[in-house]
Amino acid sequence: MGSLSTEAGCQAIREAWNCTSLEKAESFLTTQGSSAPLELENFVSNKFNPSTQHLDAINPKTGKVFARVPVSSAQEVDEAVKNATDAFKSWSKTTVAVRSKYLQKIAQLIQENHELFAVWESLDQGKTLARARVEVDRAISNFNYFSTFILHQETAARMIDGVALTYEHRSPAGVFALISPWNMPLYLLTWKIAPCLAFGCTAVAKPSEVTSMSAFLLCEVFRQSGLPSGVMNVVFGDGPTTGSALVRSPLVKGVSFTGGTATGIQIRKDTADQIYKHLSLELGGKNPTLVFDDVDLTKAVETAAMAAFENQGEICLCGSRIYVQSSIYDRFVSTFTSYVQDNYKRGGRMGAVVSLPHYRKIRSYLELAASEEAQFVIGEIPAADPQDGLWIDPVILTGVSTSSRVMREEIFGPVVTIAKFETEEEAVELANDNPNGLAAVLLTKDGARIRRVGEQIEAGLVWVNCWLVRELGTPFGGMKNSGTGREGGEYSRDVFTVVRTLHIPM
Ligand code: NAD
Numbered sequence: 441m442g443s444l445s446t447e448a449g450c451q452a453i454r455e456a457w458n459c460t461s462l463e464k465a466e467s468f469l470t471t472q473g474s475s476a477p478l479e480l481e482n483f484v485s486n487k488f489n490p491s492t493q494h495l496d497a498i499n500p501k502t503g504k505v506f507a508r509v510p511v512s513s514a515q516e517v518d519e520a521v522k523n524a525t526d527a528f529k530s531w532s533k534t535t536v537a538v539r540s541k542y543l544q545k546i547a548q549l550i551q552e553n554h555e556l557f558a559v560w561e562s563l564d565q566g567k568t569l570a571r572a573r574v575e576v577d578r579a580i581s582n583f584n585y586f587s588t589f590i591l592h593q594e595t596a597a598r599m600i601d602g603v604a605l606t607y608e609h610r611s612p613a614g615v616f617a618l619i620s621p622w623n624m625p626l627y628l629l630t631w632k633i634a635p636c637l638a639f640g641c642t643a644v645a646k647p648s649e650v651t652s653m654s655a656f657l658l659c660e661v662f663r664q665s666g667l668p669s670g671v672m673n674v675v676f677g678d679g680p681t682t683g684s685a686l687v688r689s690p691l692v693k694g695v696s697f698t699g700g701t702a703t704g705i706q707i708r709k710d711t712a713d714q715i716y717k718h719l720s721l722e723l724g725g726k727n728p729t730l731v732f733d734d735v736d737l738t739k740a741v742e743t744a745a746m747a748a749f750e751n752q753g754e755i756c757l758c759g760s761r762i763y764v765q766s767s768i769y770d771r772f773v774s775t776f777t778s779y780v781q782d783n784y785k786r787g788g789r790m791g792a793v794v795s796l797p798h799y800r801k802i803r804s805y806l807e808l809a810a811s812e813e814a815q816f817v818i819g820e821i822p823a824a825d826p827q828d829g830l831w832i833d834p835v836i837l838t839g840v841s842t843s844s845r846v847m848r849e850e851i852f853g854p855v856v857t858i859a860k861f862e863t864e865e866e867a868v869e870l871a872n873d874n875p876n877g878l879a880a881v882l883l884t885k886d887g888a889r890i891r892r893v894g895e896q897i898e899a900g901l902v903w904v905n906c907w908l909v910r911e912l913g914t915p916f917g918g919m920k921n922s923g924t925g926r927e928g929g930e931y932s933r934d935v936f937t938v939v940r941t942l943h944i945p946m
Contacts, residue, residue, distance in 0.1 A: 450488035452478040452507070453660050456560065456653070457553075462569060465559045469499065469506050478507040480652055482516060483659035483674040485523045486667070491516065495649060495678065500566030500792035500830045507564075509652045512677040514685035517644070520673040521689045524615040524642040527670030532612040532640045536590040539638055542667055543587035547580045549661045554580075557654055561626055564653040566792035566830065567751050578910075579630040585912040586638035589929060605944045610937040612640030613718055614693025617686045619646050621699040622794050623754040623852070626654035632696045633658075633672065635932035641694070642671045646686055648699075649678045650795050679703060687711055694718030696935060698756075700850075701876070701921050720925035720935045722756075722917055724850045725878030727899065728871040729759035730861075732884035733767045739905070740883045741772070741779045747881050747907040748856040749784045749834050752793050757879040757901065757908060761847060762858045763870050769860045776858070777817050777836055784834045784854075792830045793853055799830045802853035806835060809846045815839045819855075848874060864893060872898045877919030881907050900926070 456478060459465035472478075477496070481488040491510030499506050510516075550557060554576050561572040597607040618632040629647055636643045647655035655674055662672045675682055687695050687707050694717055697707055704721040711717045729744050747759035764772045784790050793799050799822070806821045819835030835855045840847050847857055861867045871880055880899040884890060894902045900918040903909065910916075913929030927935060 450481050452480055453488065453656070456657060457556065457660065459559060460553075460556050462559050462562075465563060469504070469563070472506070477505050480507055480509050480656045480676055482510055482512055482520065482676060483656075483662065483672075484520045485527075485669045485673065486663055488659065489516075491676070493681075497564065497650075497652060498795065499563050500794055501563070502829050503796075503826065507653065509649055510676040511649070512675040512682040514681070517675055517677075517682060517685040518689065520644045520675050521615060521686070521691045523670040524644050524673050525691050527668060528612070528615055528642045531637075531642050531668060531671050534640065536593070536638075539640065540587045540591055542665060543583045543634060543638055545665045546661055546667075547583035547587065549664055550576065550580050550583070550658075553657070553661070557626060557657055560653045560657060561651075562791070565622065565625060565651045566794050567754075568789065568791045570789075571751055571791065575624050575627040579626045581912065582627070582630040582634040586634040586932070589913075590638045603946060605946070606941050607944075608939050608941055610933070610939050613936055613938050614641060615691055616641050616643045616718075616936065617646065617689070617692045617695045617697075618643050619683055619686070619695065619697045619699065620648060622648035622650035623751065623756065625651040626658065628698050629655055629658070631927065632698075635927070636696070636936055637667075637672065639933055639936035641936050642673075644673045644675060644686060644692070646675050646677060646683055649676065649682075650798075652676050684710060690714065692717070694720075694935065696720045696927070698722040700724050701923075704923060718935055720917075720927055721923045722925070722927065723878075723921065723923040724852075724876060725756045725758075725918060725922050726761060726848065726850045726874050726876045727757060727759045727879045727881070728874070728897070729762045729881040730867045730871055730883065730893065731762065731764040731768070731772060732864075732867070732886065732889065733765040734885045735768075735883050736885070737768065737771060737775055741776045743881065743883060743905065743907055745776060745780050745783065747903075749780065749790070749854050750908070752791055752832070753854040753856070754794060754852055755908075756852075758852075759879075759881045759907070760851060760856050761870075761874075762856055763861045763867055764858060765867070766860045766862050773817065773836075773838065773858055780834050780836065781818060786831055786833065790831075790834065790854065793832055794830070796826075796830065798853070799826060799832065802832055802851055802855065805846055805849075805851045805853075805855065808844070809837050809840060812841065812844055812846070813839065814844075814846065814857075817858075842870070842873060850876065864889065868893055868896045872896075875921045878922035879903070879918070
């Protein structure tokens with residue numbers, strides 16, 4: 441494990457950094473007592489700065505407060521943006537070799553503190569420790585990937601015959617606001633930070649106020665990495681106060697945002713008169729899983745269950761609407777139900793859901809389903825006032841109407857609907873009958889159908905006989921209400937750089 445020098449100057453970092461195992465963290469939280477939660481601080485120009493306004497962070501598995509998260513004011517945001525703007529002048533001129541080394545150093549520091557990150561991510565978000573470990577691996581991959589991606593850039597040149605040569609030149613776009621949601625906090629924030637720094641931009645990041653812990657630990661990694669002052673800044677806070685001030689700042693030249701569709705729309709409105717601003721909006725999903733009657737049932741059930749219930753269904757890519765060809769519908773429902781009962785148990789593959797408001801949101805959809813007389817194949821409406829953590833067992837619903845809000849809106853919890861289809865055409869129609877278009881799962885052995893159906897599904901990402909397989913150069917993003925812009929490899933380069941064309945006469 442990497443050691444922490446006393447220069448950190450922030451008590452909360454020193455305390456949290458000692459919790460290098462689940463046992464240590466749990467023992468720390470027990471002895472800490474509710475009167476002395478960790479007090480997180482913003483990270484600006486390589487220094488931790490205390491804030492005056494705070495909100496509570498809870499451990500979803502117990503419901504107990506363990507930290508206080510700054511709600512940064514517009515003034516604190518402006519200060520961070522100003523520092524990032526100053527740092528941009530020199531950072532944007534560094535060579536890719538220099539930037540690559542910093543990214544590798546950051547990856548190495550996260551790797552050295554792997555379990556520390558996983559433990560706090562699990563305690564803060566409610567996810568299982570196993571799931572958190574996978575996401576820490578992926579965060580490391582984000583830095584490693586972009587650290588080498590930038591070393592091998594090509595550019596396009598064209599000839600105007602006998603007249604001129606033209607070529608494309610890219611430069612970093614400026615200071616970026618990097619805003620992330622609460623479901624995969626470290627993984628999704630680093631998916632923005634890594635390309636942002638790699639392509640020569642500086643950043644002010646704002647993680648979700650619901651899960652700030654891993655971003656807070658990441659600040660210490662940035663400090664230890666020796667990144668030049670002001671290149672990477674983190675302000676904590678909510679959307680209306682902190683996030684809104686950040687995206688509106690005229691000094692911010694781009695926003696890379698992942699979160700809900702309503703917030704994406706708000707950010708578009710708030711930046712509408714800043715036409716220069718790059719916007720990449722990765723938004724919500726309500727993703728279909730199509731199961732055709734030629735599948736290997738055991739494998740199909742495993743994939744559909746993982747797509748529905750991984751991370752308690754709190755992944756934007758989760759397949760929460762399962763459609764099954766009628767000839768295997770009954771067998772699928774019974775095999776799927778047994779598999780979920782055996783494999784998705786509380787404290788095993790199921791963690792707790794992230795917050796009380798989110799618990800209540802999921803609960804309200806289950807009340808709606810009950811009022812509409814859906815069948816609860818397994819699962820039930822959880823207690824209105826949970827006492828020992830925010831636990832919701834998997835819910836499988838049948839008999840939900842296609843027009844029901846349960847079927848149309850993103851619940852973002854451990855709730856899946858199963859319905860029938862007869863023909864391929866109907867399957868495509870049902871899959872596309874939704875305002876969102878982020879991802880889809882297609883389960884079939886028929887090679888021709890894979891392309892025929894796969895290319896008709898209105899989703900940015902279609903997984904065939906698999907789910908959540910990721911290659912970091914692949915364009916990531918959704919269609920319809922699931923967002924605009926793509927990130928990953930050269931698509932991230934488009935987000936974080938400006939391309940201009942030089943014309944050189946013959
Ligand atoms: P959210 O939109 O409520 O919040 C996301 C982030 O935006 C938070 O940091 C929040 O503080 C900030 N924010 C809120 N209002 C803001 C404003 N007016 N200006 C600037 N920032 C603001 O989303 P959430 O509840 O944190 O996350 C769940 C949503 O994220 C789901 O809809 C899920 O599908 C989506 N998501 C999408 C992807 C993807 O890649 N498409 C990945 C993960 C999650």
